[in-house]
Amino acid sequence: MMNSGDKTIIEEVVEDKEPVVDSKIINTEEDLVKIVPRGRPKGTTKPDAKKQRLQREAAVKLWKRGVLHWKLDSNQKSLYENYHTTKNNLLVWCLSRQTGKSINSSTYVITETGPKLIKDINIGDIIYGYNKDGSVSPTKVVDKIDCGVEEVFDLVGNGKVLAGCTDEHYWLVKNGEGNLLEKPLKDFNEYDKIVTVVNGVTDSVSVRKENRRMEQCWDITVDNDTHLYLTGDGLVTHNSFLISLLAIEECIRNPNFKIAYVLPRQNQARKLIKSRFNEICIDCPKELRPKFNTQENVFVFDNGSEIHCIGTDSGNIENARGQRFDRVFMDECGFMDSSEFDYYYKSVLFPTMNTSKRRLTIMISTPPSSAAHTFNKYIKEADYKKAYTRRTIYDCPRFKGYEIEEMANAVGGKDSIDFKREYLCKLLADTNSLVIPEATDEKMKDIIQTWKRPAHYTCYTSGDFGILDWTAFLFAYYDFRNDEIVVEDELVFNGKEYTTIDMADAIKLKEKMLWGDKLPESRICDTSWQIIVDFNNLHNLSFIPTRKDDKNAQINALRMKVSGKKLKINPRCINLIFHLMNATWNKARTKYEKAADGSHFDCLDALIYLIRNINYHKNPYPKDYDLPKGGFYSPKQKQQLTDVQQSIRDIFTVKRRR
Template structure:
């Protein structure tokens, strides 16, 4: 039976590897941008319901058709997603494929093999499935819903990237923003945007969705200012308030970030959450007694550092900030061996951090932010990022882990600081400014504070018993 003119035209497009006729204008915009760029990584950050998964399949098929003996890999967050989204899209698209170029699908192997020798491999990244993407070479790697791949950096840097070294292959990431900007997808977006290999598309760029549908989606999402609408449909990087560790920080950040002159008398504090696999995060602060304000003046962020390096850097930072004044307290969360090394070998006076009643400690931090009882110096960029982007894991049993932000260790350090600082202690001398040890006899117990009742008792007249 002879092919119709339309069928002949489609067959010719398949032979040329041009499947743009299958895409709406919004998808084709991204496709053209991809072909115009040459960067190793091409990143697409776009709205839900845009058709990015379908586009991912089209890009993979076009490459397989145009370049013989190509190895193409599509990674999805889960194996279930492969079965429910990727495979149905591939099956529907291939209904148009003429027999001369149509691939054979080996479902149990998760691949499609083309007559020209090209192969498309598809697998999830959960439950160890990411290892199925390993191979000797890869010409195109696509990571679908990259913002929801738990170990995106590992998949991209350790599995995909080495396979492109000898092929000049490319890696494409497509996703809606993850539930926290701390996810590595946000970092890849920023890097790609800086190099011109980035596309951002919102629900308003999707031509197949009309105004009525957009309004309906918006209302169902909670309105234009809701986290869901901004993240899922405007493709903005915002923290999910239901998982944020300190959800108040985004609202009060401008109010609690700034500088203030130190009072003449103050007590300083050093608080640290030490890690090796995770970050070592140290904050340096003092209590502003007249303002009842905890002022965090600086931070120290280290990776995979031993106790000697940590001790040296803490001492250096304290010296720079406070001169010879010893901190009132150094509170540290670390295992006993590290604490012992810091104390006995490196001569740091330490107080082990309390780790009980975690929720109460976090609530105290949240209240300090809300009530503006904490001030963070602008140079503390890492601490601000941890407070801004920090989220709980899905089970809410601990903080989420992120490649760039570690275990949000800055949040823990801030909690330890507020929990242990002696906020009620008056650092100002009890006697007047014109009275000193050089002009008056002052008992040692009355110098630099002490119990008020005890000092008063010292000067109370004594009456003889009759």
């Protein structure tokens, strides 16, 4: 029995004393992480008392050090490492969606003591959760969020009002094919039925929306393996993590650290962030928990650090002006106003980090539903700079194969646009604006590869000159027998600080490295005669000017090469690959838009000039290349004949009359 003067293990840890477990001092982060449970806390799991004591002790110690990565799954940990090791100022993550929800005050939730209004539910209450195996079991409420007044609807089924919720609220439904999936109310169709569990019997019910109105709403988070729970009439309903954990870690580790957490709507920012924070902080020591300032929408830590919840709607983004931030986390970027997105980031948010020693922005979202959304530009720029990360539903360890199959079937199959965008995080291609729409991910898998150079080939150097922009050169050869154009390497000069001397030296070195003493069949470029003469007279490099008429036909010739996979590009040609896959027309389709890398897709034009000027009819192989050595007779070849051969020759030789 513990005396009143004794202190608990947790109190010792809070006082920064080294905890002692089984006569062993636990101090290293590695040892502590081994003790705490993996992933998010599971309130329904009840280990033995000793294990609970060890886990509490280790968790408190890690919280005090600002170490929270033990709460992450394997997929989230890879992103966590990306965040802590990046040297970029901007990271873009396209991740599978996880969203929140809201239920109105008059909806009942089933608790262990009977139905209870959601507005009267408290953290710690036991309600009934719906598990992955279809069973129902008690689970703890770990968070309750006041979502404010929102637009709600009654859900009417079986002749009565079953619940009330917002259009964004997620329910477990059975669709027309009998598949189970989680779906927001706004996406319901006539075949969807909400799953119910009444008296232990699982069923489903059709509902319709009625009585649209404004009402106080609430959101709760439960601690089972699905985050699903039962409302008063047995309806099964649903309950986003890494970015919030990173924010909390930074603020605990770094006093006076300031973070802007930005979402499309102010109300959404307050609701979702509070929900995530409460979930993460379920085992956080009291003195480390941030306090939420409702008026300012700011989480405040005792060490002076702050996390500001900011929406981009209704002018709320202007609240960030005049602030100083060390980090900016922009969530759901694909659903912010496309026409204002550049303004949000470049004019308002980025300047707030000017005085920070290590400024960093993370943009997170599933891809936008429109290919023209401004966020797509940031994705492509980050991809080019190796600062882009994409995680699909297959990367998430919490979903099994059959569950992913159900998700795919619910949105029209794995080949549907919705599945590719929402679950595979693939960017929608606006085929009307892409210069080479055939350069898809699938086609490029065959095009981007190393190609075994044949015994005989004709090689070419092709260039697109820019005065203020890029100058790009491609080094390629034509594989006559396989009818393949193979681009082996590239050179890019950005800006006018480079002279023709720099370019000529680099071209000679590259050709020497690739082809030794073999000279190109021709060097092609689009520049003026004066530069061509300079290259020839001053640098001993002969270029010929390319024709530039009928450009659409030349682009179409390239498109046919891509479509027919008669083009191979070495993986080291990163600029060419980026330009080929991302070149877009301006609205008038008169010229290319400016690329995310600052170019005007100059490598693409160099490729077009190359394809136009290759001599496809020249056979580089010797005439007798395939003939076996010996065993054949060539009239041009002097050869000593045997007596028999000479006799046969004499028989068939016609003698001239004298």
